[in-house]
Amino acid sequence: MNTLIVAALLLVLLGLAYQLGWSKSRNLATANGARVHSRSQYHGSLAVLWTMLPALLVLAVWAFFSPGVQHWYAVSQIPTDILTSLNQTQLNQQLQRLNDLASGYGVTGELQPFEQAAGENIGRFQLLSFLIMLAAAAGLGVLGLMLAQRRITPRLRARTEVERAISLLLIACSAVAILTTVGIVASLVTEALRFFSFINPLDFFFGTVWAPRFSSTGAGDAGQYGLLPLLTGTLMISGIAMLVAVPVGLMAAIYLNQYAHRSVRAVVKPIIEILAGIPTIVYGFFALVTVGPFLRDFGNAIGLSISATSALTAGLVMGVMIIPFISSLSDDILNQVPRSLRDGAYGLGATQSETIRNVLLPAALPGIVGAFLLAVSRAIGETMIVVLAAGNAPILRGNPLEPVSTITVSIVNQLTGDTDFTGPQSLVAFALGLTLFIMTLCLNVVALYIVRRFREQYE
Amino acid sequence: MDMLAGKVKTTQQTVNTAMNPTDALERPIRLTAQDVTVHYGAKQALHGISIDIPDRAVTSFIGPSGCGKSTFLRCINRMNDTIEGAKVGGTIKLDGEDIYAADLDVVELRARIGMVFQKPNPFPKSIYDNVAYGPRIHGLARSKSDLDEIVVSSLRKAGLFEEVKDRLNEPGTGLSGGQQQRLCIARAIAVGPEVILMDEPCSALDPIATAIIEELVDELRENYTIVIVTHSMQQAARVSQRTAFFHLGNLIEQGNTEDIFTNPVNKQTQDYIMGRIG
Amino acid sequence: MTSTTLDTAAERRKLVRAGLSRRHVGEKMFRFFGVVAIVLALGFVAILFADVLRKGIPAFTQSNIHLSVTFDPEALNVDPAPVREPGQSDAAFNAANLAWQRQVAMLNWNTVIEAALRNAAPQGFDIDSRQILSIVETDARHRVREVFVRDPSLLGQTVEVDLLASANADNWVKGNINRDLSDTQQQLSAPARALIDTFEENGTIRQGFAWSLLSNVDSRSAPASAGLLGALMGSLWMMLIVVVLAVPIGVGSAIYLEEFAPKSRLTDLIEVNINNLAAVPSIVFGLLGAAVFINWFRLPLSAPLAGGLVLTLMTLPTIIIATRAALKGVSPALRQAALGMGASRTQMVFHHVLPVTFPSILTATIIGVAQALGETAPLLLIGMNAFVAAVPGTPVEQATALPVQIYLWQGNENRNFFEARTSAAILVLLGFMITLNAIAIFLRSRLEKRA
Known part of the structure; x- marks a missing residue:
């Protein structure tokens, strides 16, 4: 409610500012007939900027400090003897009751003697502070507007100023992407370093046993955090996924790009790309309830023991997920190979498949390798399929028919529902995340570089 | 450099002196086209082309751009098959054999009719592998030394061997434009074709490289039937014995090069030669 | 001179021809692999969607139990709902209202539902209270209570209410439970199962669109009413x-x-x-x-x-x-x-x-x-x-x-x-x-x- 009032008032104020700036500039232009540097809209916009910035500043300060101030005042309304008898949960309940009273909403149970008055006081305080904030924001806004009005003269380069403001805003937008990367690196590194203060990095990177203990079992033993079982699981599943995705994806791309009639291509390509749009949780569920049991029964039928949740299950389904990734990237890359190369081979009497295998694919190879690396990076970072279908068995072994665990699964297991980040049990998630980030970063950078070079080669 | 410039001059001086024009007519006919039409989808690109192409002579197709000369050239080795929506009508016969017959193998046909393209298009492989590619896929070499011999002789015939003999294993894409085009010619020769089609082979090259290619074409006609598409009348005059003029998808006039250039029968041909149609 | 070149040309043609069939087989194989890849990719899409559809579509219908619920004043011993008095402050009225709702919530609504179920069952059907209540979802009492809170004047009257069948009952009706399993392996007791079959026959249990899926929030205690x-x-x-x-x-x-x-x-x-x-x-x-x-x-x-x-x-x-x-x-x-x-x-x-x-x-x-x-x-x-x-x-x-x-x-x-x-x-x-x-x-x- 309050937010709406503030927003409405702000809009009215800004509209007024624009109107004033605009009309002042109009008057200038008509009154002394002087050449005004910028058009009236820019003067209006400038007035809006000068009004908005101080008002927003006040609002920001309010948004930052008001919860603390409100809390402090509410606590101060509780008599000291009662206050000292309350623990944290009780205090919160008490504050909730007072707030309910203050907002005119009823509470259940007996009212304590101080509550009625306290509730009313808090209500008054909230209203008063809100009004003061509103007045301050409006006052500063108006002040800014008046200053802007005084600055509006024929010579004022309003357009340049507004455009500078716009480009500053755009730069701020671009900074978000940078800040995201900085944020990722900073948070992963700091938390991972905290983890390494508990666990020797060597034990982490070269340990062969993954057996974290939960903090409740005793402070003395934090458990073992060996990365290798997770890493092998991750690589095994990614490997299986690539074994499925690369042949199918690449051949599908080749067929659609070189053989299929245009109308076939127009139907089949979007259908395959549907696979890319399906959320991974759906693949995970599919792997868990359909593919896993099927593989297990199939294994039984041929006398092979396959776990329902295994590296094979997760890898197969992940491969299906990656097919459209490989096929559309490869398709793009095949399109980039110049037609003249194909013609050259046909002109020599090569069959279509000879042309593709001997000329087209070698020419497209760098691009396809890039696509392959991007796909690997996606496979090792994939989470939900492996969470559901890999079996969560962090044991170092090489049999793809048995359950395994991966880096991403362990991140989910270690961090879900725990956010106090005090022990190695939860901090290890960041060390794992850092490992994952570095692995994918290397793959991505190399892949993007190769693909870029490839594109430039034929441009 | 001076030597090359001299070469250009010599070529120009030898216009049409290499062969008596009547010789070309006396040669046996290798290729016969009867009423060839091409449609790209709904658009008709060629209207009933009929032409005879003599053995071991150079026939040039001239005409303004978009006139259908390249389209017709691509009919001769069925390269239009690779374009979706292209439909070819009429008959083209190589040694009396219909190349559009249902039981004819396109792969075999293209081994007999080689092609050189507008832009040099060496494969991203070594120079050696570029030339060896055709013999390899067609199984023409029985041994490694056989293959070496084919590669060397093809490069020789294309006049490139001396320039590249020390770097046969380097990528073909590293050569200069003119060298690349001669590599493509060597690549086509290596299959041992009977006919070589050339689609504006010099349009992407500088004058010196052009002169070298023209000289090469003149030499090659000793052993091959050559059809060359060109947008340059001078080039047609310099290298060919027979000339066909195309305009708006029609074959307007054909005849001995000298006759076409000095004494065209058709008004449109005359206009084109006089530079009145672009 | 002429004859020698013709010879080599003929020889070349022979060589080219010799390799043709092998090369065309290779071409066909390659093409075939392409088709296989396309079929596989399309097949994956088809299987995935068919599987999810096959499993998911039945869940869009759900068993409802149509009951006549009587708000029996004897079972529902509750004060009349507070009426707003003139001059009463918001807070005071809200507090009174909350207190009344709390009182309502303390009542044993299951007795009301049980009575309604027994009423719908054949005369003298032998089933105990826990068993009969296992047929309706556990949150049925909240639904019935909400009806009453919305209109307290219903006290003493009878209304028609659709209640969700419990998850087990729904599974039983849909045939997802093996009927041949022995009593000890069944989630539902024998009388409850028999009663469900009776209800299905006499139309008390009907299949309806599972609105609960879209209109309810998640629930652990009442799986049949868990929604999105x-x-x-x-x-x-x-x-x-x-x-x-x-x-x-x-x-x-x-x-x-x-x-x-x-x-x-x-x-x-x-x-x-x-x-x-x-x-x-x-x-x-x-x-x-x-x-x-x-x-x-x-x-x-x-x-x-x-x-x-x-x-x-x-x-x-x-x-x-x-x-x-x-x-x-x-x-x-x-x-x-x-x-x-x-x-x-x-x-x-x-x-x-x-x-x-x-x-x-x-x-x-x-x-x-x-x-x-x-x-x-x-x-x-x-x-x-x-x-x-x-x-x-x-x-x-x-x-x-x-x-x-x-x-x-x-x-x-x-x-x-x-x-x-x-x-x-x-x-x-x-x-x-x-x-x-x-x-x-x-x-x-x-x-x-x-x-």
């Missing part, structure tokens, strides 16, 4: 945040990088950085959210606000890359025309270039949002997998999201019931995504035709 409403709202809040934040920031950033930024090392770095961000695993964004939004900024755990921010950061690169591609595609002629008229760079971009790229930006936005809608892993790390049985009214309240709800349901112990329910939830999610994509395709073709 809370998750839907959570997802909607997050999508709203993504659209409000990611689109302006993404488009602004793309405009700066493409139109204003000087080509320098720095902008190269930014470009590499953005391309790389687009390929960073989503779970890493979850770690970022947990460390930065939850742990540093102390945003509320499990709230759509934190989830929306994480998804915004994930979606940004998609939107930036697509917008940049669209801006790159605008013809230089248009730019020069605008600049030539004396427009400033900003004017050129905002008046001329941006409107042309609008369809592409819109499509990219919708596709980015659809992607964000289906994302699960990062949300798990910021506590959105908490069990939430309320509809989030604001983005700072606890909530879950559709894909996370799917994750939670697939882990439910009541496999027999929840496998179908999860598939149904997947269908709802896929339906959402397909709708979004269809809108994108439709708008795109519409706008491009107009442009």
